[in-house]
Amino acid sequence: MSFAGARLLHISLCVLAGSLVLCGQALCQSAPPDTPPSPATDLVVKDTPDDDGGSVTLSWSLSADDKGGAKDVLSYEIRRSKSPDGPFTTIKKVLKGTSSTTDEKKVENNVDYYYQVVTKDASSETPSAVAGPVRAHVQWFNLGRLNTLLITILYTALLLYFISRAKKGEKLFVRRIAGLDALDEAVGCAPEMGKPALYVPGISTISDVATIASVNILSGVARTVADYDTRLIVPNFDPIVMTVAQEVVREGYMAAGKPEAYREEDVFYVTSSQFPFVAAVDGIMVRERPATNLFIGMFFAESLILAETGASTGAIQIAGTDAIAQLPFFIAACDYTLIGEELYAASAYLSRAPLLLGSLKGQDWMKMFLIGCIFIGLVTLNVGFAGFKSLFDLPLTIFR
Amino acid sequence: MTLETFSGTFGLWMGAALTLCIFSFLYKDNPFYRFAEHLFVGVSAGYWLVYNYWNIVKPNLIDPLREEQWQYLLPLVLGIFMLTRLFPNVGWLSRWAIAFMIGSGSGIMIITYLQSNFLEQIKSTLVPLDPTGQPWYVVVNNVILLVGVVSGLVYFFFSKAHTGVTGRIARIGVVFLMVSFGASFGYTVMARISLLIGRLYFLLHKCVGVI
Numbered sequence: 257m258s259f260a261g262a263r264l265l266h267i268s269l270c271v272l273a274g275s276l277v278l279c280g281q282a283l284c285q286s287a288p289p290d291t292p293p294s295p296a297t298d299l300v301v302k303d304t305p306d307d308d309g310g311s312v313t314l315s316w317s318l319s320a321d322d323k324g325g326a327k328d329v330l331s332y333e334i335r336r337s338k339s340p341d342g343p344f345t346t347i348k349k350v351l352k353g354t355s356s357t358t359d360e361k362k363v364e365n366n367v368d369y370y371y372q373v374v375t376k377d378a379s380s381e382t383p384s385a386v387a388g389p390v391r392a393h394v395q396w397f398n399l400g401r402l403n404t405l406l407i408t409i410l411y412t413a414l415l416l417y418f419i420s421r422a423k424k425g426e427k428l429f430v431r432r433i434a435g436l437d438a439l440d441e442a443v444g445c446a447p448e449m450g451k452p453a454l455y456v457p458g459i460s461t462i463s464d465v466a467t468i469a470s471v472n473i474l475s476g477v478a479r480t481v482a483d484y485d486t487r488l489i490v491p492n493f494d495p496i497v498m499t500v501a502q503e504v505v506r507e508g509y510m511a512a513g514k515p516e517a518y519r520e521e522d523v524f525y526v527t528s529s530q531f532p533f534v535a536a537v538d539g540i541m542v543r544e545r546p547a548t549n550l551f552i553g554m555f556f557a558e559s560l561i562l563a564e565t566g567a568s569t570g571a572i573q574i575a576g577t578d579a580i581a582q583l584p585f586f587i588a589a590c591d592y593t594l595i596g597e598e599l600y601a602a603s604a605y606l607s608r609a610p611l612l613l614g615s616l617k618g619q620d621w622m623k624m625f626l627i628g629c630i631f632i633g634l635v636t637l638n639v640g641f642a643g644f645k646s647l648f649d650l651p652l653t654i655f656r
Numbered sequence: 657m658t659l660e661t662f663s664g665t666f667g668l669w670m671g672a673a674l675t676l677c678i679f680s681f682l683y684k685d686n687p688f689y690r691f692a693e694h695l696f697v698g699v700s701a702g703y704w705l706v707y708n709y710w711n712i713v714k715p716n717l718i719d720p721l722r723e724e725q726w727q728y729l730l731p732l733v734l735g736i737f738m739l740t741r742l743f744p745n746v747g748w749l750s751r752w753a754i755a756f757m758i759g760s761g762s763g764i765m766i767i768t769y770l771q772s773n774f775l776e777q778i779k780s781t782l783v784p785l786d787p788t789g790q791p792w793y794v795v796v797n798n799v800i801l802l803v804g805v806v807s808g809l810v811y812f813f814f815s816k817a818h819t820g821v822t823g824r825i826a827r828i829g830v831v832f833l834m835v836s837f838g839a840s841f842g843y844t845v846m847a848r849i850s851l852l853i854g855r856l857y858f859l860l861h862k863c864v865g866v867i
Contacts, residue, residue, distance in 0.1 A: 407770050431817045462754065463761020465769075499741055500754055528708075529700030535678065535693040542685040560848075584841035587834075595833065597812045620815040626778060627809055633782040634802070648779040650771055 292380040293329050294320035296355075296373040299387040304358055306401075306651065309365040309394035315356040316384065319375040322352050326377075333374040333381070334359060340370045340386050363392045400651025414621050419614030428613050430605050435574065438592035439473075439602075442548045442572040443480045451547035452487035452522075453477070456537060456562065458553020458577070459493040459530060462500055465600070466578050470553035471497075471504055472603030472612065473576070477550065478508025482517055490523040491540060493533050498525045534558040538565045545569055551586065552576040552599065563589035576602065672863040675855060781805045804832040 296316040304311035314334065322329035329352045335344035336359065347361050363369070370388035374381050422428055446453040455477060457470040474490070481488045488505060492498035502523045509518035526536045538561065541549065549566040551559070552575065559575075559582040566573045567589050575586035576594030586593045594602050597619070604612035629648075636644040646654055677692035717735075720728040737753040740746045783798040784790065810822060811829030818826045860867045 403775060404767060404771055407774055408767065411766075411770060429816075430814050433814075461761070462757055463765070465762065465765060468758060468762070496738070496754070496757065499738065499750060502741075503751070503754075527697050527701040528704045529696075532693075532696040532700040536697045538681065539685070539690065539693050581840060581844065584837040584844070587837055588841065597814075601814045616814055620813055622774070623809050623813055626774060627806055629778050630781050630802070630806065633778060634785065637782050638784060638786050645779060645782045648775045648782075650775055650779075 291326070292382045293322075293375045293377045294325060295382040296332060296375050296384045299371065299373055299384050301369075301371045301387045301390040303391060303393050306395055306398040309392050310360060310363045312359045312363055312369060312371070312390050312392055313356070314359065314371055314373070314387075316373050318353070318355050319382075321377070322375070328377040329375055330378060331376050333376055335372045335374060335383075337370045337372075338368060340388065344370075344372050365392050365394060367391060398651075400653070403647060403652050404650070410625070411618065411622055415615055415618035417614075418617035418621075419611055422610035422614040422617075428617050430601065430613065430616060433594070433598055433602055433605060435576070435592045435594045435598060436602055436605060439477070439550070439574050440480065442550070442574050442591070443477055443486075444484065445572055446481070446547040447484035447486045449547040451545055452489050453481055453548040453550065454537075454541065454544070454546035454566075454571075455488060455490045455550045456553070457490065457492065457497055457501055458551075458555055459533060459558065460497075460554035461494050462496045464554050466554040467494075467497060469600045469603040470576070471500055472607055472609075473550075473552050473599075474501060475504045475508050476603075476606035478505040479512050482509040482512030482514045485514070485517065487519070488522060489540065489544060489546065491526045491533070491537050492524065493526065493528060493530075495525050495528075498523065530556065530558055534561050537562060541565050541569050541571070546571055549573045550575075551590070552594070555579050555582045555586075557582075560585035560589060566590075668863060672859055675859060777805070803828065808832055 296319050298317040300315050302313055304313045316332075319325075319329050319332075321327060331349050331351055332354060333349050334347045334357060336347045337344040347359050348357065350357050359369075359371070368389035368391060370386050371390070372386050373384045375384070418428065443453055455474055457474060458464070458467055460467050462468070462471075478488060490498075490501050490505060492501055502520060505523050506515070506518050506520075509515050526533050540546075541562075542565065546569075549562075549571045551562055551566075551573070555562075555577050556579065559577070559579070563573060563575065563586055573590040574592050574594070575590040576599040577583060577586065578596045578599055580596070583593065583595055587595075600612075600619075601616055604616040633644050633648075636642075643654075646652075674692050674695070677688040678696075680686055681689045717728055717732060721732070734753040734756055737749040740749040781802060783801060785795060785798055785802070787795045807825050807829035809829070811818075811826040811833070813822070813826075816822050857867070
């Protein structure tokens with residue numbers, strides 16, 4: 257490009273830039289001045305229901321410029337004061353489109369508060385009318401959990417009723433569970449083969465229902481094993497479960513009249529890490545070659561590793577767990593599996609303890625009640641009445 | 657080579673060697689696997705001992721007691737009761753601690769179970785079966801859901817023998833259970849394969865560098 261050409265281009269660019277500046281100024285001069293957004297209206301403040309105090313719930317109608325109008329609302333600012341005349345301090349900000357929130361920022365119980373919702377756009381703001389006074393209170397009763405309370409009372413009443421019947425010596429029918437026949441056969445195989453039996457009570461804590469059921473089953477297994485003069489190996493993941501397991505196995509041997517056959521070193525703690533525990537139990541399975549492997553309790557990702565290793569040693573394997581994600585692996589790799597509630601039923605069936613039998617009966621009646629509720633709910637729902645379904649909401653909203 | 661580089665490289669090769677030791681179990685039990693197994697168990701037991709002290713005993717017992725929150729003496733006493741098992745004469749005291757743990761644990765869990773297994777179960781099963789206003793496949797899906805829930809519940813009913821009508825409904829329940837277990841099995845196997853891929857990637861990429 258020649259010098260003259262470059263100069264011409266430079267002049268053209270300068271003219272263009274000058275035109276743009278002028279244009280911009282003209283636009284600025286013709287734009288209307290910024291108008292404040294319309295305020296939020298119908299502000300309602302009330303104590304947050306069913307809580308332990310320290311909270312106020314606010315709701316309002318959106319500004320006319322939020323969603324509609326100028327559509328320039330960016331946020332709402334919640335302001336609070338102990339006097340209707342202020343001064344108001346900002347508590348929190350919520351985004352446009354929000355029409356309710358709760359204030360939980362150092363709200364004192366039984367103190368009057370006044371609130372304002374300030375609608376904000378890019379450069380201006382409009383406060384709403386002041387709402388209040390409102391006081392936060394502690395509620396003694398959470399009405400949102402009323403359905404849970406009623407169900408708990410019903411369940412407890414059923415349990416107590418059936419437990420009392422069982423304690424009076426009434427014979428409560430519980431159907432035979434197929435897995436229990438397999439359990440007896442499996443434990444009986446160990447002495448015939450001159451090998452020990454292995455019992456893994458899961459890898460959860462003693463407060464887990466599955467572990468409690470497992471300990472009950474262990475009691476029956478220990479008695480059977482003692483009858484057959486067989487060794488029972490019980491590796492433990494949790495030290496407290498180990499303590500309980502030692503107690504239960506010792507009692508099983510005593511009940512069988514062979515306390516001298518009990519070996520405390522066979523009921524031992526391994527580690528509380530999942531996969532090191534599995535590595536150790538796998539090692540026991542391939543070295544001790546138990547004739548029977550019982551995996552009963554709560555299991556996680558290690559279930560298939562345990563069951564596959566046990567299957568490779570040729571042991572008879574019975575599993576039982578209520579861990580839904582692990583059941584498929586046990587079903588695939590074990591000879592028999594106690595599925596979910598069968599685990600609890602098995603412990604009741606084996607021990608015949610009134611407490612467990614009564615609990616099992618109570619649970620069965622609760623299942624009947626559940627099926628009944630489903631059928632009533634379906635009928636009412638399909639004739640257009642949804643009120644029955646709302647009785648099972650968590651939290652319950654029909655009182656609000 | 658700096659100390660950091662050396663420790664990083666050493667740790668990497670240790671990880672690779674121990675991974676291969678554990679994998680060797682796929683062939684059969686051997687001294688390499690036993691070495692890795694014992695190391696794994698020992699290290700993890702030691703780790704959990706230290707972890708439990710710093711994350712459970714200290715913040716939940718020692719620190720509150722230092723702040724003179726004397727109500728924490730109760731768990732301390734129960735904890736000491738657990739240790740009485742070491743002394744046969746007073747070993748029976750440990751049963752009190754065990755009873756407290758089992759009782760409180762069950763009491764807390766029962767509310768959660770009733771909410772999730774009862775109230776939520778009912779609510780989720782109450783689905784519209786009326787074909788007006790919704791596609792036919794939604795209605796079919798809802799019917800399958802209903803039959804599956806009711807027949808599954810009947811399968812887990814222990815107060816009646818599985819004979820006659822009860823037996824036939826329970827059989828349907830078993831079919832539903834097995835179908836869901838099959839789906840769950842396939843889903844989890846996929847996740848396990850990704851774990852294997854992760855281990856192989858560690859060996860072949862970080863250690864050997866061939867991929």
